[in-house]
Amino acid sequence: MTALRVLAAMSGGVDSATAAARAADAGHDVTGVHLALSENPKSFRTGARGCCTLEDARDARRAADVIGIPFYVWDMAERFRQDVVDDFVAEYAAGRTPNPCLRCNEKIKFAAVLDRALALGFDAVCTGHYASVEDGVLHRAADSGKDQSYVLAVLTPRQLSRAMFPLGGTPKEQVRAEAARRGLAVAGKPDSHDVCFIADGDTRGFLARRLGPAPGTIVDADGTVIGEHDGTYGFTVGQRRGLRVGRPAADGKPRYVLDIEPVTRTVTVGPAGELDVTQITARRPVWTGCPPPERPLDCAVQLRAHGEVHACTAWLDGGVLHIRLRAPARGVAKGQAAVLYDGRRVLGSGTIAGTSPTARLPAAP
Amino acid sequence: MSSQNLRGGGRDEIVYLDHAATTPMLPVAIEAMASELGRLGNPSSLHNAGRRARRVVEESREQIAEVFGARPSEVIFTSGGTEADNLAVKGLYWTRRAAAPRRRRILTTSVEHHAVLDSVRWLEEAEGAEAAWLGVDSTGLVRPEVLRSAIERAPEGVAVVSVMWANNEVGTVQPVSELAAVAHESGIPFHSDAVQAAAQLPVDFADSGADALTVTGHKLGGPVGVGALILARGMEPVPVLHGGGQERDIRSGTLDAPAIRAFAVAAAAAAARREYEAKRLAELRDELVRQVLAAVPDAVLNGAPPGPGRLPGNAHFSFPGCEGDALLMLLDARGIACSTGSACTAGVAEPSHVLLAMGADDSRARGSLRFSLGHTSTQADVDALGGAIGEAVARAKRAVTR
Structure with a gap:
């Protein structure tokens, strides 16, 4: 194995800390970086756990101490506000349902941070995501309950070539046990669930304050x-x-x-029955697991984070991804990603732009 | 950059260019502290052990008074510079306002250390104070006329004036005795934070005319956690810490005899070497500036020109097109320690308020680094920086995200 110069993005959680430790164990030259994403970090917050508090920065720093790697804090608050928070608000304002974690991976972790890291002499960015890159192709994690390939599926081949996900083959519980064995204080820290920049978990209230x-x-x-x-x-x-x-x-x-x-x-x-859709269009398609298909492709599609997988046929027409489901899916929201899979392998993705109710179906080519 | 370097290989041979943050303890100070740590006695106790400890404290007080041109009774020990600044600014404000409620104005500069800056801001928010931020020129200097005209707007309303002796970021030395004289024309007490100056410049309390002066141990070879407010007789700041009434009732708390002893030993040792050391550091600093400007021709030396108007160990540059935190990281990976100037609690580098006050724009303020020399600095340190800075700047320029 070639030793790489690796920037480990450390949120202060158990996953990114263990990922950084594994990268260091593997012989890479690892530097820990905590991304300061909040423009007004608070030392304590009530309710939901997020990813940008001062305790999180401290937890990340202490994990880096234990692992024995240098540690810095990078101020990405302005970029995060522009590319993730403002985008989140604008998407809701446009009647769509965005996924901010996906946007953060696309625009911050594997764009702004990756670009800066490469310029500074690093070879790769390591995170605690549950997914794996095999022969340059993104795959689902072994722990299907924790799999995060959905929120990484927007990454381009270039971005994936610089990504390192050391946890992809390990179940979450083993990661916690390993963190405890390593003496990482974050071993028992609760997982983050909600949108990290909405401290109280009240998305509607947050949007109302921003949009009036x-x-x-x-x-x-x-x-x-x-x-x-x-x-x-x-x-x-x-x-x-x-x-x-x-x-x-x-x-x-x-x-x-x-x-x-x-x-x-x-x-x-x-009524519920009207939610059934069979045909979906998606924009900005990205192909990382196969070349852009020239013929309709039989595969599976996931339409939201932690959502179920639907058998489908997908094809490209004028840069737009068309997806036809074998059986209707319910509650498909514009703005979410449609991620195409072949088993564990991620083929590509697009952003859902339109859906057609089952009743009114155009014919597949 | 080799893999070895990025990991921080050779960290044990660190090139330490951050003496303004803290400087290594002098061996004599370590020895003094260690021997005192093993001895018993609270300096306030009346028995033999207490008297012994008290003697250590009083001898140290005399030593420190002598070093800084003060009377022993004028030395109030504190936990360091931050506490001394808080005590001077808040305490004198409260005392002066209590004597005349219209005295709510505090005159200070926009380049002070946060210990003064944030104390003043707190007094504004919580205690009804009105701050007047004295402007500085492009080198960070406050002109006495600026202070005079600020006072003249409402002399009877001024509670206290505070201007630092030498700036911690860019090293600019203020005309402290002239400023003190201007304040005294209107009978206003004058405080100066001399934390950075005390190690490298002759700081004489009586000659300066200041009424209160902040000094600290760890910038001159003593331990962290001990400092002093040198306070003229007649100055009675309202205490910040209440308790057992130590230190003339101005600063309660058990006196830390080992730290005070080490502080005094370090201050005396630093004073004995000061003239020689200042000349040596100025020469090293000039060489550092020469090497940095040779490697990075577009770098800008911030602050006063090298000479009597600048701390001898200070060099502070803006590197156009770079971000200071990226440069710091790249140099750190090469084992070179320096500073971006100021950091907030989260560890995020903020644009320097000092550079902004000197008229720099945000990007110049973010793209700056301070290199500060001290008693362990050598030509080899300067050469190491000179050999690394060019490549680091070239790389940092490619990494600009904004």
Whole structure:
């Protein structure tokens, strides 16, 4: 093995600390870097755990001490605000449902940080993501419950060639046990779950503060106004709770968000069956596990983080990725990634731009 | 850059160019402290062991008073520079305001250390103070006329003036005795933070005319955690720490005899070598500046020109097109220790408030590094930097993310 000069991005959590330790054990020349992503880091926060508090910076520093590697803090707050937080807000404002972790990997960890690292003489960026790169191709982690290949699938071949994910072959529980054996104090630290820049976990409240009130109507499928809302950004396709629709549906069944139209500020709701989609279009396709397909490709697709996998046929038409599902999927939101898999292997991905209900299907070529 | 280097190979042969952050303890100070640590006695106790410890403290007080041109009774021991600055600024503000409630103005500079800067800001937020930030020129110098005109706006409303003796980042030496004289024209007490100056310049409390002067141990070869506020008779700042009434009731807390002894021994040793050392460091510094400018022709030396207006061990540069933290990391990987000037609690390098006050733009303020020399510095340290800085700057320029 060639010893590489590796920059280990250390969030202060158990995964990135163990990943850095493994990279060092493997003989690489590892430097730990904590990314300061919050413009106003607070020392203590209530509620959900995030990734940008002062305790996290300290936890990362102490892990680097134990591993025995140099450690620095890089201020990426401005880039993070522009490329992740502002993007998150703009996507919701446009009626889409973004995935900020995916955007952070694409624009921060494997772009701004990677580029700076390469310029400074490093060869690779190491993170604690659960995924693996085999022969240059991204694969699902062995621990399918922790697999994070979905939020890495936007990375280009160039980005992947510089990525190092030492945890891809190990179940999470083993990683915790290993961290404890290594004397890393973060071995028992809870996992982060929520959006790291929304400290209280209240996404709707966060968006309301950023976007202000934008009241509109809630309509049913035939256009009848059945309620009002404070802003379309408070909704996600497939959402059932928090609709505040006074009148029950005629059939008495629960209603779900079917569509979000930010320009007219209209939220369309309807029964669960209307959520079924069979055809999906996705933009900005990236191909890392195969060349751009010239013919329709039979594979599997995942439509949200930790979502189920659907058998599908995918094809390219004028730079747009078309996906036709074998069986309908429910609650597919624009703005999420559609990630194509062949078993554990990631073939490519695109950003969901449109869906067609099962009822109205165009023919596959 | 070799793999060995990036890992920090050869760290044991560190090139230490950060003496302004802290300088190695002098062997005599370590010896004095170690021997005192093994002895018993609280200097405030009335029995034999207490008297012995008290004697150590009082002899140390006399030594420090002599080094800094003060009377022994004017030396108030503190836990260091930050505490002494807090005591002077807050304490004198409270005392002066209590005597005349209209005295709410604090005159200080925009290039002070955070111990003064943030004390003043806190007084503004919590105690109704009004700060007037005295402007500096492009070398970081405060002109006495600037202080005079700030006072003249409302002399009776000024509580205290605080101007540092020498700047910790760019090394600019302020005209302290002239500034003190200007403050005294209006009967206003004058404090100066002499933490950086005390190691390398002749600092004479009586000659300076200052009413309060901050010094600390670890910048002149003593231990971290001990310092002093030298306080003229008649100055009675309201205490920040209340308790047993030690140090003229101005600073309570059990006196740390071992640290105080080591501080005094270091201060005396530094004073004995000061003239020779200042000349030696100035020559080394001039060579460092020469080598850096030769390797990086577009680098800019910030602060006052080398000479009596600048700390002899200080060199501070802006490297256009670079970020200071990237440069620091690259030099650290080569075993060269320096500073970006200021760091916040999270370890994120902030643009230097000193450079911003001197008129630098944000990118110049971020792209700067301080190299500071001290008693262990050698020509080999300077040569090591001279040999590494060119490549580090070239690499850092390629890594600019903004």
